[in-house]
Amino acid sequence: xxxxxxxxxxxxxxxxxxxxxxxxxxxxxxxxxxxxxxxxxxxxxxxxxxxxxxxxxxxxxxxxxxxxxxxxxxxxxxxxxxxxxxxxxxxxxxxxxxxxxxxxxxxxxxxxx
Numbered sequence: 543x544x545x546x547x548x549x550x551x552x553x554x555x556x557x558x559x560x561x562x563x564x565x566x567x568x569x570x571x572x573x574x575x576x577x578x579x580x581x582x583x584x585x586x587x588x589x590x591x592x593x594x595x596x597x598x599x600x601x602x603x604x605x606x607x608x609x610x611x612x613x614x615x616x617x618x619x620x621x622x623x624x625x626x627x628x629x630x631x632x633x634x635x636x637x638x639x640x641x642x643x644x645x646x647x648x649x650x651x652x653x654x655x
Contacts, residue, residue: 545630552619573624580617586610 560570571579590607593600600606622629 548615549619549623549629552616553623555616556620556623573621576617576620576624580614580621583610583613583617587614 563570587607587610589598590600590602590610592598594604594607602609619629622632
């Protein structure tokens, strides 16, 4: 997965949404409104994951789950863009920190016998 390619694609689609919203509503979403939209997508994703596990009906099937995961990834990419976050650098730094923290805990905890 080429994060840079995905980021550019996401930004292009975000620009199209901005243009559409300007035409239809005379304004674009604020960063806060965009975050609220993302929260709605996460809620939709939660329902689809439950459906994938058999806990809910899923009339959209697997395609709906794939679509919502892609929507959520798009939102994360755009939120990073809107807040000037180098997502690749932040991800690498966060994963390195988690690796170190988890590995240290595993090294200090004796396995149960």
